[in-house]
Amino acid sequence: MNETRIEVKDLVVRYGDQVAVNGVSFSVGRGEHLTLLGPSGCGKTTTLRAIAGLEQPSGGSIRVDGRTMYDAAGRTNVQTEQRGVSMVFQSYAIWPHMSVFDNVAYGLRVRKQSQDDIKANVERALDLVQMRHLAERGASKLSGGQQQRVALARAIAFSPTVVLFDEPLSNLDAKLRAEMRVELRELQRRLGITSVYVTHDQEEALAISDRVIVMNVGVIEQIGTPEEIYNRPRSRFVADFVGSANLIKGRPAGDGTFVTEGGTSLKVMAPHTPHGKETEVAVRTAYIGLEPQAGENHVPGKVRQRLFHGDFVQYVVDSGVGAMIVRRPPTNLLPEGADVTLSFSPEHCVLLEV
Numbered sequence: 001m002n003e004t005r006i007e008v009k010d011l012v013v014r015y016g017d018q019v020a021v022n023g024v025s026f027s028v029g030r031g032e033h034l035t036l037l038g039p040s041g042c043g044k045t046t047t048l049r050a051i052a053g054l055e056q057p058s059g060g061s062i063r064v065d066g067r068t069m070y071d072a073a074g075r076t077n078v079q080t081e082q083r084g085v086s087m088v089f090q091s092y093a094i095w096p097h098m099s100v101f102d103n104v105a106y107g108l109r110v111r112k113q114s115q116d117d118i119k120a121n122v123e124r125a126l127d128l129v130q131m132r133h134l135a136e137r138g139a140s141k142l143s144g145g146q147q148q149r150v151a152l153a154r155a156i157a158f159s160p161t162v163v164l165f166d167e168p169l170s171n172l173d174a175k176l177r178a179e180m181r182v183e184l185r186e187l188q189r190r191l192g193i194t195s196v197y198v199t200h201d202q203e204e205a206l207a208i209s210d211r212v213i214v215m216n217v218g219v220i221e222q223i224g225t226p227e228e229i230y231n232r233p234r235s236r237f238v239a240d241f242v243g244s245a246n247l248i249k250g251r252p253a254g255d256g257t258f259v260t261e262g263g264t265s266l267k268v269m270a271p272h273t274p275h276g277k278e279t280e281v282a283v284r285t286a287y288i289g290l291e292p293q294a295g296e297n298h299v300p301g302k303v304r305q306r307l308f309h310g311d312f313v314q315y316v317v318d319s320g321v322g323a324m325i326v327r328r329p330p331t332n333l334l335p336e337g338a339d340v341t342l343s344f345s346p347e348h349c350v351l352l353e354v
């Protein structure tokens, strides 16, 4: 995993006056699944397309498997077809008038493989996505999930070293998307594919990635494993965009203590050094209990609202540190108006840097 397969350094991409990607650097290890996550317009698709050679950067460098694909200084810019990378798009981009087999074979024919190789490679790819039994079917007669599998088979048929995914599951309904995530992750691990994946869906990013890059307005906000991003958000943006968190304003008072605007003293953890005196702590909604626990921060409160979601219950609790959202399992339901003690450990009370 430590062997670097993709290296992006100080990447800048402009559209006219607008800077879409503003100095982005990261690397992807062999067999790693890295996800670029961020809101619409943050530059994640542009970054991915630049790696594929579909976008012309104006600064920085891109290396894949030790080969320089783009280098502003050295004026290198390798053509898309010569980069050895494969891409799966949101809109499947499969041809409805062709059979499943021909769709998958297309890229191999373009690469002038022999008939025998084409047959073997198409069948292997279709086996991997469990679509071989539908090889002769017309692509227009497939469900959304099956079409996406064909697109995936086509992307892996020529054994690319790197696969780039641009929101490949976003056209599927929620249930199928959840199923395909599991399949995709399984396939990616089994084949040891090095991949960069773009999504705006934070749940998807956390579920399927080895590491996640959170982007905002053309720059990287944070890079880390899904657990690091969730448990140790660096900024208000990350705490807010990934998962759900309560943000409490105040200032650090030394010795791992944080004093809220309302004067409540909390024990916190500080994985990052805060920039200013006024800052915030983030407390995940899933990490707050409603009864006292030894060694935790305690804040008295009253349940203002209870929303039953099925898989969990969401409480809005008015407290001395503001209105706090709390997610609990759907058992031992508390009524609205109940007096509670908000309880969360210092480890889950994360001081934000910015």
Ligand SMILES: Nc1ncnc2c1ncn2[C@@H]1O[C@H](COP(=O)(O)OP(=O)(O)OP(=O)(O)O)[C@@H](O)[C@H]1O
Pocket (backbone or CB within 6 Å): 015, 018, 019, 020, 038, 039, 040, 041, 042, 043, 044, 045, 046, 047, 200
């Ligand atoms: N072809 C283009 N011409 C001009 N501006 C563009 C072009 N493509 C993207 N942009 C702009 O560049 C910025 C980054 O776009 P990009 O598509 O990379 O964002 P994104 O994070 O992938 O968003 P989305 O999820 O909506 O695709 C946006 O402000 C966008 O409007």
